[in-house]
Amino acid sequence: MKKKQINEIDLHGIRHQKALDLVSQTLYKNQLQGSFTLTIITGNSSYLQKIIFDEILEGSQYKYYIPTWNLGQIIVEYIEL
Numbered sequence: 001m002k003k004k005q006i007n008e009i010d011l012h013g014i015r016h017q018k019a020l021d022l023v024s025q026t027l028y029k030n031q032l033q034g035s036f037t038l039t040i041i042t043g044n045s046s047y048l049q050k051i052i053f054d055e056i057l058e059g060s061q062y063k064y065y066i067p068t069w070n071l072g073q074i075i076v077e078y079i080e081l
Contacts, residue, residue: 008039016048023056031078040074049074 009026011019023040030036042048049066052074057064064076 010041038076
């Protein structure tokens with residue numbers, strides 16, 4: 001079994017399209033390595049969170065949630081069986 005990776009990306013100050021590209025690329029690269037947890041730091045941008053959900057996460061194989069202790073983050077998990 002591969003070791004689970006834990007990492008994060010900070011999207012502060014990045015335009016929305018570049019942020020979407022960065023999230024997509026990071027998810028793809030991490031998935032190639034096996035199971036992982038990725039913290040996506042969005043700050044106070046509920047719009048950025050919505051487009052990440054709508055364009056990348058919904059309908060994908062990833063599990064994701066906004067933690068109650070920090071509403072400016074999205075935590076994405078991928079478990080390779």
